[in-house]
Amino acid sequence: MSIQVGVQKFSHFINGAWVSSSSGETFDVHNPATGEVVAKVAKGSATEVDQAVEAALDAFENSGWSQMTPLERAEALNRIADAIAMNKDELIYLESLTSGGTVRRIAGNDIMSIIDLFQQMAKFVVDYPFTETLPSPLFPGPAHNFVWREPIGVCAAITPWNMPLLIAAWKIAPALATGNTIVLKPASHTPVTALRLAEIISQVVPPGVINVVAGSGTEVGEPLVRHPKVSKVAFTGSTEVGRNIMKIAAESIKNITLELGGKSPNILLEDADLEIALPGSLFGVFLHSGQLCESGTRLFVPDSLHDVVVEKLAELTKTLKLGNQLEETTAMGPVISQRQKETILSYIDTGIKEGARLVCGGKEAVVEGFENGYFIEPTIFADVTNDMAIAQEEIFGPVLTIIRYNDVDEAIKMANDSIYGLAGGVWTQDVNKAYDVARKIKAGVIWINDWHMLRNDAPFGGYKQSGIGREMGKYSLDAYTQLKHVHTSMVPELERRLAFGLLFPEGTNDH
Numbered sequence: 001m002s003i004q005v006g007v008q009k010f011s012h013f014i015n016g017a018w019v020s021s022s023s024g025e026t027f028d029v030h031n032p033a034t035g036e037v038v039a040k041v042a043k044g045s046a047t048e049v050d051q052a053v054e055a056a057l058d059a060f061e062n063s064g065w066s067q068m069t070p071l072e073r074a075e076a077l078n079r080i081a082d083a084i085a086m087n088k089d090e091l092i093y094l095e096s097l098t099s100g101g102t103v104r105r106i107a108g109n110d111i112m113s114i115i116d117l118f119q120q121m122a123k124f125v126v127d128y129p130f131t132e133t134l135p136s137p138l139f140p141g142p143a144h145n146f147v148w149r150e151p152i153g154v155c156a157a158i159t160p161w162n163m164p165l166l167i168a169a170w171k172i173a174p175a176l177a178t179g180n181t182i183v184l185k186p187a188s189h190t191p192v193t194a195l196r197l198a199e200i201i202s203q204v205v206p207p208g209v210i211n212v213v214a215g216s217g218t219e220v221g222e223p224l225v226r227h228p229k230v231s232k233v234a235f236t237g238s239t240e241v242g243r244n245i246m247k248i249a250a251e252s253i254k255n256i257t258l259e260l261g262g263k264s265p266n267i268l269l270e271d272a273d274l275e276i277a278l279p280g281s282l283f284g285v286f287l288h289s290g291q292l293c294e295s296g297t298r299l300f301v302p303d304s305l306h307d308v309v310v311e312k313l314a315e316l317t318k319t320l321k322l323g324n325q326l327e328e329t330t331a332m333g334p335v336i337s338q339r340q341k342e343t344i345l346s347y348i349d350t351g352i353k354e355g356a357r358l359v360c361g362g363k364e365a366v367v368e369g370f371e372n373g374y375f376i377e378p379t380i381f382a383d384v385t386n387d388m389a390i391a392q393e394e395i396f397g398p399v400l401t402i403i404r405y406n407d408v409d410e411a412i413k414m415a416n417d418s419i420y421g422l423a424g425g426v427w428t429q430d431v432n433k434a435y436d437v438a439r440k441i442k443a444g445v446i447w448i449n450d451w452h453m454l455r456n457d458a459p460f461g462g463y464k465q466s467g468i469g470r471e472m473g474k475y476s477l478d479a480y481t482q483l484k485h486v487h488t489s490m491v492p493e494l495e496r497r498l499a500f501g502l503l504f505p506e507g508t509n510d511h
Contacts, residue, residue, distance in 0.1 A: 010191070011042045012214060013198040015055035016207030022047045027215075029192055032100040032334040033324050035372040039098070039192050044215030046223040049183070052211040053227050056154040056181035059208030066151050066179040070130060073177060074122040079204045080176075081118035084111070087200055093326075095165045095193045100334045100374075101288055102325045106165075113456065114169045117472075120456045124474040125177040130481075140499050142490040149481040151179035152255060153231035156224045158217075158245070159194065160237045161187035161336050162291045162396075168194045170460075171234045172201070172210065174476040183211045183230070185220050187237075189336050217241065225249055232480065235259070236293075238394070239419075239465050257469035257479045259293070259461055261394040262422030265415030266296035266451070267437060269408065270304055272427035276449060278312050282400075284425065284451030286320065286378050289332050290398040291340075293466075294423035296451055298391055299402050300411040306404050310382045313400070314360045317378050323367045334374040335397055341374040344397030348379055351390040356381040356401070386414040394420070408433075412440045421463030425451055444470070 009026075011018040021042040029039035042048075060066050068076075084091070088111045095110065096103040134145040157171040164186055175182045186194035191214040198212045213220050225233050225248045232255040235245050239261040249256050266281055284296030301309045325333030335341050341364065348362050361379030376398055384391050384401040391401050405411040415424060424441040427449055428434050438446040444462045447453055454460055459470035469479050491497055 007037055008039045008192070009041075010039060010195045010214070012044055012048050012052070013195050013202070013210075013212040014048065014052045015059075015211065016202050019048065019051065021045065027188065029098055029189065030337075031097055032336050033326075033367075033370050033373040033375075035338075035374070041191050041195070041214045044185075044213040044220040046219070048213045048215075049220055049223045049227060052183045052213050053154055053224070053229050055208035056183050056211055057229050059206055060151070060153055060181040063206035063208065065181065065206050065209050068179065070125045070128060073179065074126050076204050077118045077122040077125070077173065077177060080201050081115045081122070083200045083203055084118070084197070085115050087196075088115075091165060091193055091196065094196060096325050096333075098190045098192050099161060099164055100325050100336055101163065102330050102333050104328050104330065105288065110163065110166045113454075114166055117169050117173050117456045120473075121173045121177040124477060128178075128474065128477055136490075141497070144488040144490060146486055148484040148486060149178075150484055152480055152482050153180060154229055155180045155182045155232040155234065155480065156227070156230045157182055157184045158221050158224070158233070158235045158237065159184065159186050161189040162288065162293070164190040165193040165197060167236050168197060170236075170471045170476070172197075174471070174480050175234075176201075176205065176209065178477055178480040180232070180480055181209045181211075183213060183224060185213055185215070185224055188214070188216055222248060225254070226251065228252060231255060233257070234471075234479070242467070255479075255482070257461075257471065258467040259469075259471060260422075260465060260467045261420055262293045262295070262462065262466050263298060263392065263394055263418050263420045264294055264296050264423040264425070264443065265298045265300060265418070265441065266425045267300045267408075267411050267415060267427070267441075268302065268305065268309065269426065269428035269430075269433060269437075270302050271429050271433075272305075273429055273449075274305075274309070274312065277427035278309065279316060280427065280449070280451055282313065282316055282320075282378075285400045286317075286332060286398050287452060289335050289376065291335060291396050292452070293394075294445065294452070296423070296425055297395065297399065297401060298386075298415070299400060300405050300415060301402055302411075303404055303406060306382075306402075310359055310380070310402060313380055313402075317360050317380060320378055322365050322375055322377070324370055332378060332398065334370075335376055336374065338374055340396070341376060344376055344395055344399065347390055347393070347395045347397070347399060351381050351384070351388065351399075351401075354388045354390065355383070356388060356390060357383040359402075361398070386417055392418060408437065412437060416440075416442045419465040422466035423447070423462075
C-alpha cells in the first residue's frame with residue numbers, strides 16, 4: 001500500500017467538531033518504520049477533557065440518543081458499519097502507518113472485524129433485555145415487578161497503541177448500542193485513527209455522542225477518569241496503569257472495565273500435530289511483533305518433543321519477512337517506538353543473564369531502506385524456567401520462551417503460576433484432553449489448536465491481574481448498563497397491606 005498524505009494535522013474531536021487545544025500545543029506522531037513525523041496532533045489538557053465531558057453529558061441528557069428505541073440504535077450502528085466500510089482504505093493506511101501493524105493484518109482482519117462488530121452489536125441490542133418482567137411473588141404480596149437496564153451515562157474510554165482502531169471499536173460499539181455517550185482518550189503514539197473514526201461516526205450520531213481528546217495519560221487520562229460527570233471507565237493497557245485507574249476511579253466509585261496485561265501459556269501435548277502446532281505457536285507470539293496482550297509468549301513443550309520443536313521453530317522463524325509494514329508481503333513490522341525497542345532488548349539481555357539459551361534473534365534488526373525504524377528480530381529462548389523474569393513479566397515484543405515439562409499436570413501448574421490470566425492454549429489431537437486442560441487453565445479465553453481467534457459474539461477479558469469485566473459479544477452490553485428494579489403494588493386495600501404491620505402492629509384502620 002502506498003498512499004502518500006504528508007504530515008497531517010489533527011485537533012480534538014468534541015461535540016461534532018474539530019477543536020484546538022487551549023494551549024495551542026501539539027505533539028508528533030511517528031511512523032515506527034522510519035521514525036519520521038507523519039502527523040501533528042493537538043495536545044490536550046483538563047480543559048479539553050471538561051469540554052468533551054460536558055458535550056457528552058449534554059448529548060446524553062438532551063439529544064434524544066439515550067431515549068432511542070433499541071431498533072433505532074441498531075439502525076444507527078448498521079449505518080456506522082457502512083460508513084466505516086466506505087472509508088476503510090484510509091483507515092487501514094493510517095492504522096498501519098502509525099501503529100506499525102502490517103497492512104496485511106489490518107486489511108485482512110482488523111477492519112473487517114470492526115465492521116462486523118458494529119453489525120453484530122446492532123443484532124444484539126435488538127434482543128437485549130432492557131426490560132425484564134419478574135414473576136409475581138407470593139411474598140410479600142401481590143405486585144408487578146420488573147427490571148430496567150438503563151444506559152450509565154458518560155463513558156470514558158482509554159485505549160492502547162498496539163491495535164488502536166480495533167480496541168477503540170470494542171469500547172465505542174457497546175457504549176453506543178446501549179444509549180451512552182463517550183469520551184475517548186487514545187494512546188499518544190496512535191491517536192490518528194481514533195480521531196478519524198470519531199469523525200466518521202459523527203455522520204450518524206448527534207453531536208457530543210462521541211468525542212476524542214488526545215494527549216498524555218497524566219494530562220488527559222487522569223483528569224478524564226477523575227471527572228465527576230464521568231460514570232464509567234473502560235481501559236485497555238498495562239496492569240500497572242490499570243491499578244492506578246482503579247485507585248482514581250475509587251474516589252467516586254465509578255463503574256470500571258479493565259483489560260490488562262498477559263503472559264499467556266501455550267501447552268503443546270505429545271500428540272499435537274506439529275505441522276499445525278508449530279506455525280500456530282509462532283503465529284500466537286510473533287503476530288504484530290508480539291505486541292498483543294494475549295500473545296502466547298510461554299510455550300510449554302514435553303521432554304519427548306523438546307529438541308525437535310526448538311529446531312523446527314528456529315527454522316520457521318527464519319522464513320518470516322521483517323520490514324515495512326505498508327508492504328503487503330511483510331510478516332512482521334516494527335515495534336511502536338525507540339523506548340519500546342529498548343525495553344524489549346533489555347528483557348532479552350536479562351534472559352541471557354538469567355541463563356536462558358538464545359536460540360535465534362535477540363538483536364535489533366536493520367531493514368534496508370528503513371535503518372531508522374524500530375525493528376527487532378523475532379527471538380526464541382530455550383532452557384527457560386518458569387521463575388525467570390522473561391517467563392513472568394510481560395515483554396510486549398517478539399520474544400518466545402520455551403519451557404520443558406515432564407507431565408501435563410506439571411505444565412498446567414506452571415501455566416497457572418503467573419499473576420496474569422488473560423489467555424491460554426493447548427495443542428492436541430485428543431479433544432477430551434484438550435477440554436480437560438482448558439478447564440484447568442485459569443484464563444479468560446482458551447484456544448484449542450489455534451490462537452488469536454477472538455470473536456465479536458464471544459466475551460474477552462482476563463482472570464487475576466489481567467483485568468475486570470468482559471468486552472465483545474452481548475456480554476459487553478452488561479458493562480454499559482445499570483439495573484433498576486421497579487415495584488408496583490397490586491394491593492389497593494390498606495387492611496391487606498400486611499407489611500405495614502411491621503410499623504403499625506395495631507393496624508392502620510383508625511388512621
